[in-house]
Amino acid sequence: TATQVTLELAQGQARFDVARNEQRVFRVRSGEVTVEVLGTSFEVERDGARTRVAVLQGRVAVSFHEHHTELSAGEAGWFPREEWLPHEEWLPHEETPVKTPRPRAITRSWREPAEQGEFERAYELLAQTKKPVADDVEELMLAADTARLSGHAAAAVPYLRRVMNEHAQDSRASLAAFTLGGVLMQQLGQPREAEAAYARARSLSLNSSLAEDALARQVEAAHRAGDAALARSLAREYVAQYPSGRRVRAVRRFGELEP
Numbered sequence: 001t002a003t004q005v006t007l008e009l010a011q012g013q014a015r016f017d018v019a020r021n022e023q024r025v026f027r028v029r030s031g032e033v034t035v036e037v038l039g040t041s042f043e044v045e046r047d048g049a050r051t052r053v054a055v056l057q058g059r060v061a062v063s064f065h066e067h068h069t070e071l072s073a074g075e076a077g078w079f080p081r082e083e084w085l086p087h088e089e090w091l092p093h094e095e096t097p098v099k100t101p102r103p104r105a106i107t108r109s110w111r112e113p114a115e116q117g118e119f120e121r122a123y124e125l126l127a128q129t130k131k132p133v134a135d136d137v138e139e140l141m142l143a144a145d146t147a148r149l150s151g152h153a154a155a156a157v158p159y160l161r162r163v164m165n166e167h168a169q170d171s172r173a174s175l176a177a178f179t180l181g182g183v184l185m186q187q188l189g190q191p192r193e194a195e196a197a198y199a200r201a202r203s204l205s206l207n208s209s210l211a212e213d214a215l216a217r218q219v220e221a222a223h224r225a226g227d228a229a230l231a232r233s234l235a236r237e238y239v240a241q242y243p244s245g246r247r248v249r250a251v252r253r254f255g256e257l258e259p
Contacts, residue, residue, distance in 0.1 A: 013045040013172060015056075015210065033079045036061040042071075043175075047138075051079050052115075054145065074149045075117035111139075114146045123150035137163055137170050144179065153187035164200060177201035178214055181221065191224035212238075216247035223254040231255045 004025040018026050018037045026037040028044050030051040035044055041056040053062055054076035061070050064080040071077065110125035123146050126133075133143045140159045147156035160183070163176035178201040185194035198218040205211040215238050222231035235255020239248060252259065 009044055009046050009051075011046055013043065013175065015041070015043045015175070017041045032064055034063045036063070053077060053079060071117065074119070076115070076145060076149070077117050078115045081116075110146065111142065114142050119146050119150040122146045123152055123155075133159065135162075135166070137167050137172050140167075141172060141176065144176070148179075148183055148187065153183050156183055157188075164197075164204070168204060171206065174201050174205035174207065174210055174214075177204055178210060178217075181214070181217055185217070185221050185224065191221045192227075195221035195225060195227075195230070212242050212245055213247070215241070216245070216251050219251050220254045223256075228256065232257065 003023065004027070006027045006029060009028055009030040014028075016026075016028065016037070018041070028035045028037075030044055030046045031049055033051040033053075035042070035051075035053055037058075037060055041058065042060050043052075043054045043056065045052040045054075053060060053071060055071045055073050057073050059070055059072050061068060062077075062079055063069075064084055067080065067084040069081075110122045110129060112122075113119075113125065114122035126143060126146055133139055140163045144156040144159035144163075147153070147159065157180065160176045160180040163170070164173050164180060167173050167176075177197050181194045181197035181201060184190040184197055195218050198214045198221055201214040202211050202218070205214065215234065219231050219234045219238060222228075222234055232255045235251045235257050238245065238251045238255075239257065242248065245251070251257075
C-alpha cells in the first residue's frame with residue numbers, strides 16, 4: 001500500500017536495497033521473524049525455523065513475538081536468538097524430538113559470536129582454531145563474513161572462492177562471487193580481479209537484480225582497472241539490457257558513454 005510494503009520470504013536467501021521513506025514501512029517476514037527496514041541494504045536467509053539477517057548498510061529492526069533488537073551496518077545474526085525462546089524448545093524431549101537449529105557436526109567455537117554479530121571476537125577464535133572450516137556453504141559464508149566484517153578482508157577471499165568454485169550449483173555461489181568482487185575492489189584495491197569476480201557472479205546468478213548489479217559493478221571495476229575499452233563495452237551491454245536500470249547513470253559515467 002502507500003504506507004507499507006510487506007514481503008514474505010518462503011525459503012532461501014534474498015538481498016534488499018531499500019531507500020529510506022518516512023511515509024512507507026518496508027518489512028520482510030521470514031517465518032515468525034520480521035525484519036523492518038530503517039533505510040538500508042541487507043540480506044535475509046531462511047533456514048527452516050531460523051532466519052539469518054546481515055546488514056550491509058544502514059539499520060534494520062528484527063522482531064520475534066515480543067522480542068526486538070536492531071542491527072547496524074556490519075552486524076549479522078541468526079534469529080530467533082536462543083535466549084528469546086522458552087528453554088524447553090531447545091531441549092530434546094522423548095515424545096517430541098526437536099530439530100536443532102543447524103547441523104551440530106559443523107559447529108565451531110567461533111560460530112556463536114559470529115552469529116551474534118561479534119565479528120572481532122569470532123575472528124580471534126577462527127584464527128586460533130586448528131580445525132579447517134568445513135566444506136559447507138553456510139559455514140564458508142559465515143567465515144567470510146567473520147573475516148571481512150572484522151577488518152581482515154584478505155582472509156575472506158579464500159572462503160568466498162571456495163563457495164564460488166566448489167559449490168557453483170548452490171544458489172549462494174553467485175552471492176559469494178558478488179561479495180568477493182566487493183572485497184577485491186573496495187577493500188583490497190584489486191579492480192581487475194574484482195571485474196572477473198563480478199563476471200562470475202553474473203554467470204552463476206539466477207537472480208535478475210543481482211545480475212544487473214553485478215554488470216554495473218563490472219563496468220566500474222573495468223574503469224578502475226584502466227581498461228576503458230572493456231568498461232565501454234560492458235556499459236553498452238548494461239544500457240541495452242537495462243535502459244531504465246537504477247545504475248544507468250553511473251554505468252554511463254564509468255563507461256564514458258554519451259548521456
